[in-house]
Amino acid sequence: MDHPDPQAKPYHHGDLRRAILDAAERMLAEEGLEAVTIRACARAAGVSPAAPIHHFGSLRDLLAVLAARGFGQLVARLDADLSQSGHQGDRALVGAYVAFALSAPRMFDLMWREDVLNPAQAELVAARSLALGRLQFHSQTAIGEGDARLRAIRSWSLAHGLATLLLHGRIVTALGGPGTGLETKEDFAALAYDLMFVRG
Amino acid sequence: MDHPDPQAKPYHHGDLRRAILDAAERMLAEEGLEAVTIRACARAAGVSPAAPIHHFGSLRDLLAVLAARGFGQLVARLDADLSQSGHQGDRALVGAYVAFALSAPRMFDLMWREDVLNPAQAELVAARSLALGRLQFHSQTAIGEGDARLRAIRSWSLAHGLATLLLHGRIVTALGGPGTGLETKEDFAALAYDLMFVRG
DNA sequence: TCCGCTAACTAAACAATGTATAGATTACGC
DNA sequence: GCGTAATCTATACATTGTTTAGTTAGCGGA
Known part of the structure; x- marks a missing residue:
C-alpha cells in the first residue's frame, strides 16, 4: 500500500x-x-x-509566540491607519492604538499579560521591541511644544489607559452608556482623538 | 478535660x-x-x-473580596494624599493614583483582573463603585477649560495607562533607565504630575 | 442543664491541567 | 539504502478547584 x-x-x-x-x-x-x-x-x-x-x-512560550503575533498585528494596524490618515502623528496614533485594542480585545490583553506568558521569549522580544519602537516613532513625528520624550510617554499612557479601561467596561459604566454619545467603537476611537486636545 | x-x-x-x-x-x-x-x-x-x-x-469570590480590600486601600490613599497636598484636583490625583499602583503593584493588578475574580461579587461592587466615584469627584474639583467629563476620562486614562505601563517595566525599558532621571518611585509619581501639564 | 439546630469544618474523591519520560514512527541527508 | 534526528504517542505524576458526605461544636431556648 x-x-x-x-x-x-x-x-x-x-x-x-x-x-x-x-x-x-x-x-x-x-x-x-x-x-x-x-x-x-x-x-x-x-x-x-x-x-x-x-x-x-511550555504553555508560557506558546502564549508568548501568540502575543508576538499580536504585536505584529498592532504594527500593521498602526501603519495602515497612520498612512492614510489626515490626522497628525501622535493624535492619530492614540486613535489607532485604541481601535486595535477594541478590535482584538483578548489579544491586546494577552500582549500585556506577563504573568501568563514568557516575556523573554525570543520572538516576543523581537516583535514587541519593533512595535514599541514604531509607537515611539509615530508619536514623535508630530510638531509640538515641550519635551519629545514626555510627549511620547503621555501619548502612549493615554492610549493604553483608555484602551484598558474601555476593555474593562469601566468608562462606559462610569461615564458613558446609552444616550451619552458613547456607544460604538467609533465613538471611543473618536474620544481617544479628542482627548489629545484637552488642555492640562 | x-x-x-x-x-x-x-x-x-x-x-x-x-x-x-x-x-x-x-x-x-x-x-x-x-x-x-x-x-x-x-x-x-x-x-x-x-x-x-x-x-x-469559590476562588473567584475570594479574590473578589481581596480586590475589594484593594479598592478600599486606594480610596484611603487618594484621600490622604489629596488632603495634605498643595496640588490641585486632577493633577494631584494622577500622582496619587500612580503612587498607589507602584506601592502595591500586585494588588493594583488584581483589582483589574476580571478574568480571575468574580466582578459581580457584592463587596467588590460596593468598594469599586465607591472608589471610582471618589476618583470622579477628585478629578472634577479642578478648575479647567472644556468638558468636565472629558477631563475626567483623560485624567483617569492617563493615570491608569502610566501606572500599568510602569508596572510592566515598559516605560523604563523604552524611555527611562539609568541616567535618564527616571529611576525611583518618586521620579515616576512626579512624571505623572508633569504629564498633566503637557499640552495636546 | 440539657436538647436540638445550624454553622463550621474534615476527609475523600473527581476531573482537568502542565509537563516529564520513554518509546514509536517517519523524514531526510549522505 | 541506511542511520540519525526530528516528530509525535502513551503513560504517568503532582497540583489545582470543587463536590459530596459526614463530623464537630457553638448557641439559643426549654
Whole structure:
C-alpha cells in the first residue's frame, strides 16, 4: 500500500507549529485566554498533549509566540491607519492604538499579560521591541511644544489607559452608556482623538 | 478535660474568614497572584481546602473580596494624599493614583483582573463603585477649560495607562533607565504630575 | 442543664491541567 | 539504502478547584 489513505491522518503533521498557533489564536478570540491550554490546542490539532510542548517548550512560550503575533498585528494596524490618515502623528496614533485594542480585545490583553506568558521569549522580544519602537516613532513625528520624550510617554499612557479601561467596561459604566454619545467603537476611537486636545 | 489544651488548635477557628483574607493578601504581595490558591490559603490557616470554599463560595469570590480590600486601600490613599497636598484636583490625583499602583503593584493588578475574580461579587461592587466615584469627584474639583467629563476620562486614562505601563517595566525599558532621571518611585509619581501639564 | 439546630469544618474523591519520560514512527541527508 | 534526528504517542505524576458526605461544636431556648 504505497498510495496513502486520504482518511488516515499522517503520523507527522507537516506544519503542526502553525496549526497549533492558528488554533490558539482562534480559541483566544472566541473563547478567551483561559480556553487556550496545551491540551485544548493539542485536541484542536488532533495530536497528543506532548506535541505542542515539543514545538514550544511550555504553555508560557506558546502564549508568548501568540502575543508576538499580536504585536505584529498592532504594527500593521498602526501603519495602515497612520498612512492614510489626515490626522497628525501622535493624535492619530492614540486613535489607532485604541481601535486595535477594541478590535482584538483578548489579544491586546494577552500582549500585556506577563504573568501568563514568557516575556523573554525570543520572538516576543523581537516583535514587541519593533512595535514599541514604531509607537515611539509615530508619536514623535508630530510638531509640538515641550519635551519629545514626555510627549511620547503621555501619548502612549493615554492610549493604553483608555484602551484598558474601555476593555474593562469601566468608562462606559462610569461615564458613558446609552444616550451619552458613547456607544460604538467609533465613538471611543473618536474620544481617544479628542482627548489629545484637552488642555492640562 | 474541660480546660483546653493551648497546643491543640480548636476545631472552629473563630475568625477564619479574616485569617484567610490576611493570608491571601500577604501571599499576593510576597509571592504573586498565582500563589493565591484555595489550597494555599487553607494551608496557611491550617484548615482543609473545603473551609475557604465554605466562607467564600469559590476562588473567584475570594479574590473578589481581596480586590475589594484593594479598592478600599486606594480610596484611603487618594484621600490622604489629596488632603495634605498643595496640588490641585486632577493633577494631584494622577500622582496619587500612580503612587498607589507602584506601592502595591500586585494588588493594583488584581483589582483589574476580571478574568480571575468574580466582578459581580457584592463587596467588590460596593468598594469599586465607591472608589471610582471618589476618583470622579477628585478629578472634577479642578478648575479647567472644556468638558468636565472629558477631563475626567483623560485624567483617569492617563493615570491608569502610566501606572500599568510602569508596572510592566515598559516605560523604563523604552524611555527611562539609568541616567535618564527616571529611576525611583518618586521620579515616576512626579512624571505623572508633569504629564498633566503637557499640552495636546 | 440539657436538647436540638445550624454553622463550621474534615476527609475523600473527581476531573482537568502542565509537563516529564520513554518509546514509536517517519523524514531526510549522505 | 541506511542511520540519525526530528516528530509525535502513551503513560504517568503532582497540583489545582470543587463536590459530596459526614463530623464537630457553638448557641439559643426549654
